[in-house]
Amino acid sequence: MQFAVSCHHPTIWSFLRILKREQSLSNVNLNQIFGGHLPEQPKKKYKDCSLRIANTVADFDNRDTMEYLKAIAYNITF
Structure with missing residues (x-):
């Protein structure tokens, strides 16, 4: 802000x-x-990050909890 x-x-x-x-x-x-206008497309780096997080979430059942949390945290950058 x-x-x-x-x-x-x-x-x-x-x-x-x-x-x-x-x-x-x-x-x-x-x-x-x-009104039908397409929203702005996110930048490529944000698309890639979202895809990596979605893949990590989809693989939740095959991961240890700490490994899962580390994988999510690794992909969140500010």
Whole structure:
């Protein structure tokens, strides 16, 4: 959220203004999707990460719990 605020200690009013703007953008995106527009495609690195996590989840029964958690954690990067 700080990237949208562009300051370290916003006032409550500027924070509320930013929340309203973000809500408006979300509403526009949802209305475009409902209207038949295709949503933006995620970047390739996010597609690949999602695929790896989906494969790990699908293989849950064949893994030890700690191995499973490590595999999920390895694929989550910020």
